[in-house]
Amino acid sequence: MAEGSLLVGMDIMDLTSLFGNAIDNAIEHVQKIEDKDKRLITLKLTSKGKMAVLRVDNYCIDELDMVGDLPRTSKRDKENHGYGLKSIQYIAKKYNGNTTINLEDNWFTLSVVFPIIK
Template sequence: MLFMVLVVIFAVIGLDVCIKSSYAYGIDFATFVTLRVVHALVCAFVLFAEYQMLYKTRLKTEMAESEQLLHDERRQYHLSKETIESINVKCHDIRHQIRHMADGLGTVVVDPLIFDDIAREVRVYDSTVSTGNDALDVILSEKSLMCERRGISLSCMADGSSVAFMQPTDIYSLFGNALENAIEAVSAVPNSEKRRISLVLRADMGMVSLHVENYFVGKLEFVDGLPKSSKGDDFNHGFGVRSMERTAQRYGGTLVASARDNLFLLDVVMPLPESTGAK
């Protein structure tokens, strides 16, 4: 920016002063017009250079934000995986302890419904999702627990083997961002019957498709085909959707978002690798 300030001072302002001084000292009109044209071209070049610098600066900032987001998602994936595994182990132990307690009560009178209630509560955290893909199981298990706590119904039909060609962190990023956005939107829906999220993942005709739909309240605006951030800061927010789009593009796919009748629809389509599709 300091370089551009110097260019503006010397190449724009300085050249303008020189042209005016030369005209005052008696240069012919044709030369004056030529110098003015050159000055205009210099001004246009300086403006273009400033635009390019600002554009590249913004791109670098977005890339840095995206890299940080990917780094955080990788770390979160490993933490979530360890957490889910730890919860499953603990719940398995607790379930067996409840069974032994119920069997060993002897003559002590305890309502069996109490143990049923405890077991039911434990099963909420012991509902490991099994899709055939470890990374997908982690993110779906994590978001299922989140939906359970918020009173949201999550319907999931997923063939985890269809995304076996993707990196685990990319799976976590794609599905995690999609479900986080859906959970955030559905959490604001007052009608309990509409507090639900549907996710369908399948492979067909050499393509793998992901479809997510959920209800939302208010008005949803789209910019360049993507939903505009509802947090009031489009520059610092909205990286989740852009990250999803870039993930899809990285595998040669596309992301399409739409809305109708307060129902948000998200579709991601990616081609299956030839080796995977042949299987």
């Protein structure tokens, strides 16, 4: 579910990177889950007051290994990976917003909140 009008005024490359990285990360994780019924992803883009809220949830079987406020990449080649969430964080800050990451009851949640651009 996405209220696309909330994104008017954002650079197309930022939108591509924001959604592409968020969805790619979620898909990559759920593909590792053997039980196909648990391969679940939700994406919502809504507004709360004057803020746009992007939330991507996916079922998660791993524990988070955090480095600062971001999880460490699960890929073997750590030098050339792990930039997706950093990119999302950068985009959020560029538009005066922020990101939060949470893992609770096997649900990984990425939230990106930023002011609605008029």
